[in-house]
Amino acid sequence: MARSAKRARNLFPRSGHDHAQCVSHALGAAAALCARAGQRLTPLRQRVLELVWSSHQPVGAYAILERLREDGRSAAPPTVYRALEFLLEQGLVHRIETLNAFVGCAQPGNGHLVQFLICRKCGAAAEVEDRRVVEAIGRSAAERGFALEGRVIELSGLCEHCHGGRRHEGSRAHAG
Amino acid sequence: MARSAKRARNLFPRSGHDHAQCVSHALGAAAALCARAGQRLTPLRQRVLELVWSSHQPVGAYAILERLREDGRSAAPPTVYRALEFLLEQGLVHRIETLNAFVGCAQPGNGHLVQFLICRKCGAAAEVEDRRVVEAIGRSAAERGFALEGRVIELSGLCEHCHGGRRHEGSRAHAG
DNA sequence: GCGAAGATGATATATTATAACGTATCTGTT
DNA sequence: AACAGATACGTTATAATATATCATCTTCGC
Numbered sequence: 001m002a003r004s005a006k007r008a009r010n011l012f013p014r015s016g017h018d019h020a021q022c023v024s025h026a027l028g029a030a031a032a033l034c035a036r037a038g039q040r041l042t043p044l045r046q047r048v049l050e051l052v053w054s055s056h057q058p059v060g061a062y063a064i065l066e067r068l069r070e071d072g073r074s075a076a077p078p079t080v081y082r083a084l085e086f087l088l089e090q091g092l093v094h095r096i097e098t099l100n101a102f103v104g105c106a107q108p109g110n111g112h113l114v115q116f117l118i119c120r121k122c123g124a125a126a127e128v129e130d131r132r133v134v135e136a137i138g139r140s141a142a143e144r145g146f147a148l149e150g151r152v153i154e155l156s157g158l159c160e161h162c163h164g165g166r167r168h169e170g171s172r173a174h175a176g
Numbered sequence: 177m178a179r180s181a182k183r184a185r186n187l188f189p190r191s192g193h194d195h196a197q198c199v200s201h202a203l204g205a206a207a208a209l210c211a212r213a214g215q216r217l218t219p220l221r222q223r224v225l226e227l228v229w230s231s232h233q234p235v236g237a238y239a240i241l242e243r244l245r246e247d248g249r250s251a252a253p254p255t256v257y258r259a260l261e262f263l264l265e266q267g268l269v270h271r272i273e274t275l276n277a278f279v280g281c282a283q284p285g286n287g288h289l290v291q292f293l294i295c296r297k298c299g300a301a302a303e304v305e306d307r308r309v310v311e312a313i314g315r316s317a318a319e320r321g322f323a324l325e326g327r328v329i330e331l332s333g334l335c336e337h338c339h340g341g342r343r344h345e346g347s348r349a350h351a352g
Numbered sequence: 353g354c355g356a357a358g359a360t361g362a363t364a365t366a367t368t369a370t371a372a373c374g375t376a377t378c379t380g381t382t
Numbered sequence: 383a384a385c386a387g388a389t390a391c392g393t394t395a396t397a398a399t400a401t402a403t404c405a406t407c408t409t410c411g412c
Contacts, residue, residue, distance in 0.1 A: 011320055040378085042390070061368070076393065081369065086390095097273040098328050100368060100399095115313070117322045128316060136312040137291070137331065140304060144187055145336035146293045152274050154328040155313065160321035216409085218359070237399070252362060257400065262359095276368095276399060 011126040012119065012159040013056060023053045026104050030092050033109050039090060047071070048083035049104070052093050057123040058101030096125055098154045103127075113151055119159035126159070187302040188295065188335040189232060199229045202280050206268050209285050215266055223247070224259035225280070228269050233299040234277030272301055274330045279303075289327055295335035302335065 010017065030049055034041040041049075051064045061080045068075040084102055087093040091109065093102050096116060103116075106127040113134045117126045133153070141148040186193065206225055210217040217225075227240045237256045244251040260278055263269040267285065269278050272292060279292075282303040289310045293302045309329070317324040 011322075040389080044391075074392065077369065078371090078393085079391070082391075097330070115316070117317060117320065119322075120325070126320075126322075128320065130312070130316040133309070133312045133316050136306070136309045137329070140291070140306040140309050141293060141331055141333065144293065144302075144304065146187075146295075146302075146331070147334040147339045148331055149296070149333040150331070152328065152330040152332075153313070154273070155317055155322070155324055156326040156328075157317065158323040158325070163323045216359080218408095220360075250361065253400065254362085254402090255360070258360080 011117065011128065012122075012124050012161055014161065019055070022056075022104075023050060026053045026092075026108075029108055030087075030090070033092070034090060037090065039086075044073075044079070045083045045086055048080065049087055049092055052084075052087070052102050053104040056103070056125065058096040058099050058103040058118075058125050060099075060101045064102075094127070096154060097152050098156070099125075115153040115155060117159065118154060118156045119162050120156050121158055121162035124159060187293065187304065188298075188300050188337055190337065195231070198232075198280075199226060202229045202268075202284075205284055206266070209268070210266060213266065215262075220249075220255070221259045221262055224256065225263055225268055228260075228263070228278050229280040232279070232301065234272040234275050234279040234294075234301050236275075236277045240278075270303070272330060273328050274332070275301075291329040291331060293335065294330060294332045295338050296332050297334055297338035300335060 013019070013022070027046065027050060030046070031041055033039075047068070048064055051067050052059050054067075061077065061084060064084075065075055065077060065080045068079065073079075084093065084095075087102075088095060091111075092105055094105055094114070094116070095102055096118065098118065103125045107114075107129070110129075112129050115128045115130060115133055117128055118124075119126075134151075137151060137153075138148060189195070189198070203222065203226060206222070207217055209215075223244065224240055227243050228235050230243075237253065237260060240260075241251055241253060241256045244255065249255075260269065260271075263278075264271060267287075268281055270281055270290070270292070271278055272294065274294065279301045283290075283305070286305075288305050291304045291306060291309055293304055294300075295302075310327075313327060313329075314324060
């Protein structure tokens, strides 16, 4: 299934990781996807995407707005929200409901059904796509006669770097 | 065990159901729980709880505020938010993140880990507690070295009453 | 009744998000 | 190149949601 390579990816990158590469990878993928979809990744939209990717912590719309103004642009809330709306539609960013904030999509173009792990200490949000979770939720909804359309699954806690590296309590997994 | 009786409960009550009973049941359970916990369910808090329970649709804080004012009370946003904070702490109401709104807890005092099914047509939110979903999520987090603390699981779609009674269709879904 | 803790009142403001309308830019066609 | 329609962006105003702060009142244990 060629999944093992993907699992090796760092969910919560270490603070020392090469973040410039995260950004350039995301921007490259976005450009490719928009080109394929016939959508216009304008300079403004690209810049907003870049700002969303400025870290692995979800970013608020007004934080993005400030940064745009620091760029010297004239920008107002709709400037940011419209760009974000576009990026959400293209699947390039996700909205984190519990934070009213936005984070770059780690696997754009996958048509994925994702969950988020959100560390309350470092603030980072990791995108996870666990088939078993998606299936359990799908079954749960179906059994109750509910025609499922959208899923918001946001899990808070402490990431691997923020809780002393102790392994979880209760399940058998080796990981890493 | 002894779950089957509970499963018979209507997730999404019919429009014709006896809602007064939902409310009085909720208020009674709340009074009992607060008494046991040594917490004060003041008239204001009780009234806010009653307003949250005014339907099975999540209610916004400002809608509650208006109703309080219609009661003749002097009320301001903090009035409502403080009461809601109390009710959330006691597990008597839930916050629906995707709606910025609040809904009564169907099973208070259970220490439950719940999911919500939210109908985009009728607006009702049903509280679900599916062990398999909770377990799948717990395993997913644990395998990734994430110390799970909080779960927000909000599923949108059409409830049994709003999609013609058809049973689910394989649950194909959109990207995020 | 007294003092401390808790709850509410009241004012102000912060934060997040959208409506509405005008202008500019891009795209495809002639 | 000129045009027309569609799309994107600028701008102003305002809506919707949430919290900070301090004063007052109530309740509870003593």
